[in-house]
Amino acid sequence: MRMPQRTMDPIHILLQLSRVHGAQVQVGGSPAYLPEKKLGKGGFGQVWLGTKIGGPATKAGKAAKDASLVTDGTGAQQVALKFEHYTSKGCTNGPPYEWSVYQQLGESYGIPKVHYRGSQDDFYVMVMDLLGPSLWDVWNQKNQHLSEAYVACVAMEALSILQALHLKGYVHGDVKPENFLLGPPGSSKEKKLFLVDLGLAVKWKDRNLHVRYDQKPDDFRGTVRYASVHAHLGRVTSRRDDLESLAYTLLFLLKGRLPWQGYQGQNKGYWVCRKKMQTSAEVLCRMCHNAFRDFTDTVVNLKFEEDPAYTRYIAMFEPIVNTPERPLQIDTALRSIVGQKRGRSEFDAEAEAPPGKKVRSGMGAKQWITVYNRHAPMKQRYHYNVNTSRLLVHVQKGWEDGLYISSVASCANLWAIVMDAGTEFTQQIYKVHYNSFLPKEWIMEKWEEGYYITAVAGSDNTSSLVVMSKGTRFTQQSYKVSDSFPFEWIKKKWREGFFVTAMATANCQWAVIMSRTTGVLSQCVELDFHYPSEGIHKRWDAGFRISCAASTHDQSAFILSQYKRSFQDETQETLRTSQFPTTHIKEKWDNDLYLLGIAYGKTVS
Ligand SMILES: Nc1ncnc2c1ncn2[C@@H]1O[C@H](COP(=O)(O)OP(=O)(O)OP(=O)(O)O)[C@@H](O)[C@H]1O
Numbered sequence: 001m002r003m004p005q006r007t008m009d010p011i012h013i014l015l016q017l018s019r020v021h022g023a024q025v026q027v028g029g030s031p032a033y034l035p036e037k038k039l040g041k042g043g044f045g046q047v048w049l050g051t052k053i054g055g056p057a058t059k060a061g062k063a064a065k066d067a068s069l070v071t072d073g074t075g076a077q078q079v080a081l082k083f084e085h086y087t088s089k090g091c092t093n094g095p096p097y098e099w100s101v102y103q104q105l106g107e108s109y110g111i112p113k114v115h116y117r118g119s120q121d122d123f124y125v126m127v128m129d130l131l132g133p134s135l136w137d138v139w140n141q142k143n144q145h146l147s148e149a150y151v152a153c154v155a156m157e158a159l160s161i162l163q164a165l166h167l168k169g170y171v172h173g174d175v176k177p178e179n180f181l182l183g184p185p186g187s188s189k190e191k192k193l194f195l196v197d198l199g200l201a202v203k204w205k206d207r208n209l210h211v212r213y214d215q216k217p218d219d220f221r222g223t224v225r226y227a228s229v230h231a232h233l234g235r236v237t238s239r240r241d242d243l244e245s246l247a248y249t250l251l252f253l254l255k256g257r258l259p260w261q262g263y264q265g266q267n268k269g270y271w272v273c274r275k276k277m278q279t280s281a282e283v284l285c286r287m288c289h290n291a292f293r294d295f296t297d298t299v300v301n302l303k304f305e306e307d308p309a310y311t312r313y314i315a316m317f318e319p320i321v322n323t324p325e326r327p328l329q330i331d332t333a334l335r336s337i338v339g340q341k342r343g344r345s346e347f348d349a350e351a352e353a354p355p356g357k358k359v360r361s362g363m364g365a366k367q368w369i370t371v372y373n374r375h376a377p378m379k380q381r382y383h384y385n386v387n388t389s390r391l392l393v394h395v396q397k398g399w400e401d402g403l404y405i406s407s408v409a410s411c412a413n414l415w416a417i418v419m420d421a422g423t424e425f426t427q428q429i430y431k432v433h434y435n436s437f438l439p440k441e442w443i444m445e446k447w448e449e450g451y452y453i454t455a456v457a458g459s460d461n462t463s464s465l466v467v468m469s470k471g472t473r474f475t476q477q478s479y480k481v482s483d484s485f486p487f488e489w490i491k492k493k494w495r496e497g498f499f500v501t502a503m504a505t506a507n508c509q510w511a512v513i514m515s516r517t518t519g520v521l522s523q524c525v526e527l528d529f530h531y532p533s534e535g536i537h538k539r540w541d542a543g544f545r546i547s548c549a550a551s552t553h554d555q556s557a558f559i560l561s562q563y564k565r566s567f568q569d570e571t572q573e574t575l576r577t578s579q580f581p582t583t584h585i586k587e588k589w590d591n592d593l594y595l596l597g598i599a600y601g602k603t604v605s
Pocket residue numbers: 039040041042043044045046047080112128129130131132134178179181196197198199
C-alpha cells in the first residue's frame with residue numbers, strides 16, 4: 001500500500017495526535033476504539049490506550065474470544081493503538097516497515113499480538129495487545145535499582161523470547177529496557193515479560209541460509225547505549241547482537257549505569273564503542289553474581305553465524321532465582337532447562353563448547369601487522385627502526401640493485417621500509433614531511449610529472465613518509481586526510497571508479513589514497529578496535545585479499561580487494577607480533593611468501 005507523499009513538521013503531527021484523544025478509531029475491519037490516554041512514544045510514533053466502544057466489526061468476534069485481550073472494569077476490551085503519521089520517517093514508502101515484520105512473523109512467544117492494522121485520517125494505526133510498564137519504568141519506580149533475582153528473571157525470560165524470535169528467522173535489533181514491557185497491572189500477565197518494537201528487526205536467516213557477512217562502518221542502527229560493538233561497526237546484524245544488547249540491558253538494570261554513559265557530541269558512537277571494547281566482562285560485572293559475567297563474556301565472543309546456546313545461558317541464571325516468590329513469571333524459561341536436561345547429551349554438548357579466543361581482554365596492545373602474499377621467488381629486503389637521516393642510504397642501495405619501495409610503516413617515530421623486485425615501477429622518489437601529515441604542494445607537483453603515490457606512512461609526531469612512483473597503471477589519484485576513518489569519502493570515490501591503493505595513519509589521523517585504473521574489481525573494508533580476525537577470514541572466503549592495512553592507537557583498518565584478473569596462487573597470510581618479525585619474514589621467504597604490507601598499531605582490545 002502506497003500513500004501520498006506529504007511533509008509535515010513534527011509540531012503539526014503532535015497537534016494532530018493530541019486530537020486523537022476521544023476520537024473514534026476503526027481500522028482494517030476492527031471494532032471502534034476510543035483512544036483514552038497516551039501510553040508512550042518513540043522515534044516513530046505514539047502508543048495510546050484504546051477502549052472498545054462500537055459493536056464488533058468483521059473480525060471482532062474472533063478478537064473478542066482472543067485470550068490475549070484485556071478488559072477494563074466494565075468488561076470493555078482494551079488495546080494498544082500505535083499511531084504513525086504518513087510523513088514520519090519510517091513511512092516514506094508506505095505503511096511502517098514494522099507492519100511487514102509482524103505480518104511475516106505471525107505469533108511468537110513473548111511478542112504482543114497485532115489484531116488489526118489500517119489507516120485513518122493521516123495516520124497508520126496498529127491495534128495490538130495492551131501491555132503495561134516497561135523495564136525502564138519499573139527500574140525508575142524502584143529507585144533505579146533492581147535486585148539480582150529480578151534481573152536474573154528478566155535474563156531468563158528475555159532469552160526465551162529472543163530464542164523464539166530467532167527461531168523464526170528474525171533478529172530484534174534494538175534490545176533495551178524501554179522495549180521490554182510487562183503485562184497490564186492487575187491482569188493475569190502483570191508479571192509476564194514481552195518484547196515490543198520490531199521497527200529495526202531484520203532477518204538473520206533467509207530460506208534456511210544465514211545472511212551474508214558484510215561490514216559498512218558508517219551503517220549504524222539501534223540505540224547507542226545498548227548496541228553491540230558489531231552494530232557500532234556496521235556489521236550485518238545477526239543473533240549475537242541481540243544477546244550482547246541483552247547483556248548491557250541486564251547490567252544497566254542491575255548497576256544503574258554503564259561505563260560508556262555520558263559521552264556527547266558528533267563522535268559519541270565512536271567513543272562509546274571504544275569504551276565497550278576496552279571494558280572486559282570482568283570489569284563490567286564487578287560485584288555482580290558470576291552468572292552475569294559468564295553470560296556477558298560468552299555473548300560478546302560469539303561468532304557471526306554461531307548458534308547461541310540459549311538454554312545454557314538460561315541455566316546460568318537459575319541459581320539466582322531460587323527465591324520464595326519470583327518477581328517475574330519464568331515458567332517457560334525454566335521448562336526449557338528441564339527439557340534440555342532430560343535430553344542430557346544435547347545440553348552437555350552446548351555446555352562443552354570449546355572456548356575461543358577472547359576479544360576483549362581490557363588490556364589493549366599494539367603490534368606489528370605483516371601481510372604476506374605468495375609470489376614467484378624474488379628479491380625482497382626490509383629495514384626497520386630506520387632514522388630519517390639513514391633512509392636515503394638504504395633506499396639508494398635498493399634502487400641501485402633494481403629494487404623499489406613497495407611498502408612503508410612507522411613505529412615510535414622510526415621508519416620501516418620494504419623494497420623488492422615485484423613492483424611494476426620504473427622510477428621512484430620519496431619525501432619525509434614534517435609537522436603536517438601529507439605534503440600537498442609536493443604531491444601536486446609530482447602528480448604533474450607523472451608520479452603517483454604508491455606507499456605512505458605517518459609517525460606519532462605527525463611527520464610523513466610519502467613514496468611516489470612512475471610505471472603504475474594509475475590514471476588519476478586523490479587523497480584524503482581525516483580525524484576519523486573516512487568511509488563516507490571512500491564510498492563516494494568507489495562510485496566514481498576509484499579504489500584505495502595506499503593508506504596510513506599518524507597519531508589518530510587517517511590518510512587514504514585512492515586511484516583510478518587499478519585492476520581492482522571491488523573492494524571492502526574491515527575496521528575494528530582490534531585485529532578483525534573473523535571479518536578477514538570471511539572476506540578471504542569470499543575471494544577478497546588484503547591490499548592495504550593501517551592502524552592507529554585505537555583502530556586497525558584493512559582494505560580488501562577482488563581483482564579483475566585472478567592470480568594463480570592467491571595464498572595470503574597475516575601475522576601479528578610485538579617485535580618486528582625478522583625471523584618470521586625469513587621463514588616466509590623460504591616458502592615463497594613475500595611481504596605485501598606492514599603496519600604498526602592497535603590489534604588487541
Ligand atoms: N502494546 C503496548 N502496550 C502498552 N504500551 C506500549 C505498547 N507498545 C508500546 N508501548 C509504549 O510505547 C512506547 C513506544 O513504543 P514503540 O517502542 O513500539 O514505538 P517506536 O516509535 O517504534 O519507538 P522507538 O523510537 O524506540 O523505535 C514503548 O516504550 C511503550 O512505553
